[in-house]
Amino acid sequence: MNKITKFAAVFMALCVSASAMALAGCEQEAGGGTDNTSKLSSSSKIDTSGVKEIYYLNFKPEISDKYEAIAKQYEKETGIKVKVSTAASGEYEKTLSTQMANADTAPTIFQINGPVGYESWKDYCADLSGTDFYANLSDKSLAIKNGDGVYGVPYAVEGYGIIYNNAIMDKYFKSSKKSTDYKDMSEINNFKKLKEVVEDMTKIKDELGIKGVFGSTSLKKGDDWRWQTHLMDLPLYYELKDGKTSTITKCLDAKEIEFKYADNFKGIFDLYTNNSCTEKNQLGSKTVDESMSEFALGNVAMIQNGNWGWDPISKTKGNVVKEDDIKYLPIYTGVDGEESQGLCVGTENYFAVNNKVDPAKQQASVDFLEWLFSSEYGKKAVVKDLGFIAPFTTFSENERPENPLAKEVLAWMEKDGVSSVEWTFQGIPSEHWKEDFGASLLEYVQGQKEWNKVVDDAKSSWKTEVSLKAE
The missing domain is CATH 3.40.190.10 (Periplasmic binding protein-like II)
Incomplete structure (x- = not known):
């Protein structure tokens, strides 16, 4: 095609x-x-x-x-x-x-x-x-x-996924100290491979010149939308996907959720927080702007965000990320067949x-x-x-964004054999549900709430918010 x-x-x-x-x-x-x-x-x-x-x-x-x-x-x-x-x-x-x-x-x-x-x-x-x-x-x-x-x-x-600095990744793939056999990012097409690379990079982060693989998982209230909304898109999409009806429509109609892919969410979320430049007990005060600066300054190799993220990166004083080095990877969570998954686009x-x-x-x-x-x-x-x-x-066709992340979104949309992930999160019943889920995620990373309680609370809150809308 x-x-x-x-x-x-x-x-x-x-x-x-x-x-x-x-x-x-x-x-x-x-x-x-x-x-x-x-x-x-x-x-x-x-x-x-x-x-x-x-x-x-x-x-x-x-x-x-x-x-x-x-x-x-x-x-x-x-x-x-x-x-x-x-x-x-x-x-x-x-x-x-x-x-x-x-x-x-x-x-x-x-x-x-x-x-x-x-x-x-x-x-x-x-x-x-x-x-x-x-x-x-x-x-x-x-x-x-x-x-x-x-x-x-x-x-x-727009689209979002895992943004990475290819200059840092090239340094990793050329390192004599790396423990994986991967040669470049084109081989990383599922969660298993991503996890292997990320955890190996953490072991040699000093040699790579980074403070952590991922930027801060900003969980300050108002700055947690990348997790309680955007990351939540993946489990919602896969739970509601049937190949016939838009997952957004199904999400809008969902009176409850099973949270069938909760463990998949936990896997990628843990990967972010366990391999971050910031300790978990400090994430509650971190903002999106701070995490984007961490990436721009070359302190981290990866960060989850959308094509709108190029502007804060490029205008950060001391930015070291070159336009040719900023790339996208889909948010892999370990779902069967995710090798053909693209970015989240909508x-x-x-x-x-x-x-x-x-x-x-x-x-x-x-x-x-x-x-x-x-x-x-x-x-x-x-x-x-x-x-x-x-x-x-x-x-016209030649009036496309110069923003390198927008170019990456278009490139992923145009890849053969790859399907974009719908923005299923648009069917989440309320802003209050998102706020509650974000607060639960913060409690989880701070060791104040068990993961199964996070899941149960998310399911219960969904039912409550849907019933309130119906009144």
Whole structure:
């Protein structure tokens, strides 16, 4: 299968998943309708001449400075100021709730996290079905819909896995002190092999010039999403995978989970924490930013994160990781047949426009989004600065991200014989479940909770959260 065809196939699989998610979200809505009365249009625009400022509440702290630069350019071109504010890591929903309470200071553009997020914010989402922002979407089934309305438009396809510094790995494979027979990373295609290499690297870490194989497993509240959400994706995906129905849809419908692959989760999680640059009793205070800096400074060889991680790596003072050396490995957990597993790929990033603000500000917000994803400056910023793999027809084949991690995601998506892992975690019943699970993981690494209790609590909490949603 050629590269373009392979990418298209994976992209269409994401479209099917997103379509199923949108359908599931609509089916779950009480009463089957919304109170949205605001419908925006690009063909018959509202007069925005009186608009001086619009406001975007950004979800991703790691690219906040990029958005601020984009906002300045937009103001220079149009005269309309784009205020950009960024929620702290793990605090987006709380920040959004606080700001939405005051119509005068509420964001005009905000983000919803798929159908689950739409359920929380449907009363605030303007109908975007008549806009070019929606019309330019490569596949309309990607959007969050309800009836004839479109209330969330995805702006990026992303992926995550185990990021590694190939310069350090090459040093290991050439070492006369290594105990494994592997010659390079192309041979590492399952958990057994990964574990052998990682544990052997720990034994000779001084020779390799590293403080640990993995960066800190950040378990500070608000910084634990890589584990309680992203790592949890693997056991959920394999438990719900049947080859017929999207695992995201099945997760949304799951009234309970068996946590069948709990031991697989434990295996990779233990590998991270047992071969880390940080002692377990210190992980509760570690942040994502700190762990990314550890990788950037060459103190560790590997770290779990997504293609959005390149920006914090590249702008770390003293960064030693070269673009050609930053690579991806799937998150192997010991599941049968994982040799054909790819990265975790999906989309949970949906822009929405606040229908509670003045209609002219709503229109001005749409104008900004259309400019960002269709103008020459905007597209260049999306590709080069934000590093997005954007799902819009306005982007040509040669307008792909320069971000080396985004390139790696595309390369893995295009590999023959490899299947990407759906972002099944989008069906997790609530943020509260994630927070509870993250807290349990911290207790586990600190020796305050047995693993079987972590599993039991996760299963029990899932049932509780589902029942609360049904009330």
